[in-house]
Amino acid sequence: MIGEQFFREEHFIFQRTARRFVEQELMPNREEWEALGTVPREVWLKAGASGLLCCDMPEEYGGAGGDYLHHVVLAQEMARAGGGAPAFSGHSETAAPYILNYGTAAQKAEWLPKAISGEAIIAIAMTEPHAGSDLQAIRTSARRDGDDYVIKGQKVYISNAQQAHLVIVACKTDPSQGAKGISLFLVETNQPGFVRGKMLKKIGRKAQDTLELFFDDVRVPASNLLGQEEGQGFYQLMGVLVQERLSSAIRSVSAMQIALDDTTNFVKEREAFGKPIAAFQNTQFELADLWSMYLAHKVFIEWCIGKHVEGKLTSIEAAAAKLRASECEGIVIDRSLQFFGGMGYMWETPIARAYADARVNRISAGSNHILKLLIGRELVK
Numbered sequence: 001m002i003g004e005q006f007f008r009e010e011h012f013i014f015q016r017t018a019r020r021f022v023e024q025e026l027m028p029n030r031e032e033w034e035a036l037g038t039v040p041r042e043v044w045l046k047a048g049a050s051g052l053l054c055c056d057m058p059e060e061y062g063g064a065g066g067d068y069l070h071h072v073v074l075a076q077e078m079a080r081a082g083g084g085a086p087a088f089s090g091h092s093e094t095a096a097p098y099i100l101n102y103g104t105a106a107q108k109a110e111w112l113p114k115a116i117s118g119e120a121i122i123a124i125a126m127t128e129p130h131a132g133s134d135l136q137a138i139r140t141s142a143r144r145d146g147d148d149y150v151i152k153g154q155k156v157y158i159s160n161a162q163q164a165h166l167v168i169v170a171c172k173t174d175p176s177q178g179a180k181g182i183s184l185f186l187v188e189t190n191q192p193g194f195v196r197g198k199m200l201k202k203i204g205r206k207a208q209d210t211l212e213l214f215f216d217d218v219r220v221p222a223s224n225l226l227g228q229e230e231g232q233g234f235y236q237l238m239g240v241l242v243q244e245r246l247s248s249a250i251r252s253v254s255a256m257q258i259a260l261d262d263t264t265n266f267v268k269e270r271e272a273f274g275k276p277i278a279a280f281q282n283t284q285f286e287l288a289d290l291w292s293m294y295l296a297h298k299v300f301i302e303w304c305i306g307k308h309v310e311g312k313l314t315s316i317e318a319a320a321a322k323l324r325a326s327e328c329e330g331i332v333i334d335r336s337l338q339f340f341g342g343m344g345y346m347w348e349t350p351i352a353r354a355y356a357d358a359r360v361n362r363i364s365a366g367s368n369h370i371l372k373l374l375i376g377r378e379l380v381k
């Protein structure tokens with residue numbers, strides 16, 4: 001397993017729980033959920049009851065008091081189910097940490113226990129139809145009106161938004177300021193003016209709902225501003241990115257490992273020209289090439305995990321981890337798929353799903369072009 005050298009007894013126990021959950025609750029239902037475009041609400045509650053949501057949240061909020069290594073374990077077990085399973089990581093690792101890291105005491109007390117139990121699903125909404133990478137260009141606005149803010153605008157590609165009870169929304173509170181004019185707001189999805197658009201049809205991760213959202217003068221109390229000060233949104237968003245990018249890289253390396261295992265098993269069984277495909281030198285050379293690429297990335301990612309556990313992983317190291325791992329994931333899965341021939345193009349074959357699911361990892365959590373920009377800028381400064 002990736003990062004196994006850092007695990008303690010509690011992580012192996014957690015792994016058994018996660019594996020059982022994936023095998024019993026997720027794997028048998030993938031096709032049905034892919035057709036549905038989302039997963040039933042009960043799955044989140046069951047995951048909460050099994051301690052799989054927000055697994056590193058402090059005990060004072062009802063969490064198991066785990067650490068980042070619990071996320072590392074879970075990412076690998078969830079990789080077996082791929083995009084036919086819910087996007088727990090978007091809730092647990094991307095959205096909820098904003099409240100833990102930057103929320104007021106009241107915001108934490110209200111939302112974290114529900115996030116841990118699965119009673120509340122939390123989404124994060126930054127991207128807009130005309131502004132994704134260039135976050136400073138967002139137009140959704142939050143205007144102060146007495147004791148409230150009034151939110152107006154539109155978001156797109158928002159994960160888990162179909163069932164979310166709370167959306168953390170990036171808004172402009174001061175359009176005259178760039179990054180300093182952005183603030184994050186906690187918006188409950190039962191508010192008048194909050195409108196869900198259609199579920200978007202994706203090429204992969206088909207059971208993970210992704211939506212457009214509209215905010216038509218949604219009124220929220222001023223106490224729903226994340227933290228206590230306006231203008232902190234951009235910095236809050238940047239603060240969560242190191243872990244988000246490292247976790248994305250772990251998912252990519254896990255997917256490579258699963259693809260290589262599947263491929264190795266397949267080539268030993270499938271025959272052509274009177275012998276197993278594994279017997280051809282081309283097969284062995286290809287597998288050697290792909291496996292050594294995977295291994296180099298696994299070791300790099302484990303180095304990153306070690307640094308992150310010590311709180312020392314830098315933003316460009318995390319960007320490099322996500323950039324390299326997602327690019328390599330694309331290569332390994334594509335070249336693995338080739339061994340399956342026509343079967344590799346059929347949705348029921350796991351490698352076909354892996355191929356489609358992997359593509360977004362080069363786009364989300366900072367598109368790879370943007371990551372190169374960030375790393376390059378830092379290198380020459």
Ligand SMILES: Cc1cc2nc3c(=O)[nH]c(=O)nc-3n(C[C@H](O)[C@H](O)[C@H](O)COP(=O)(O)OP(=O)(O)OC[C@H]3O[C@@H](n4cnc5c(N)ncnc54)[C@H](O)[C@@H]3O)c2cc1C
Binds near residue numbers: 090159365366368
């Ligand atoms: C399945 C899925 C789930 C998502 N979930 C969420 C979510 O939950 N919440 C959320 O807020 N967003 C979410 N997103 C949005 C995602 O974060 C954005 O798609 C991503 O940040 C890129 O933004 P964009 O699509 O607007 O592309 P753009 O920013 O328009 O970029 C288009 C292309 O131009 C390149 N580019 C842009 N600027 C530069 C530059 N300066 N130099 C070089 N190249 C550049 C980009 O790399 C990209 O290739 C999700 C997206 C997908 C596909």
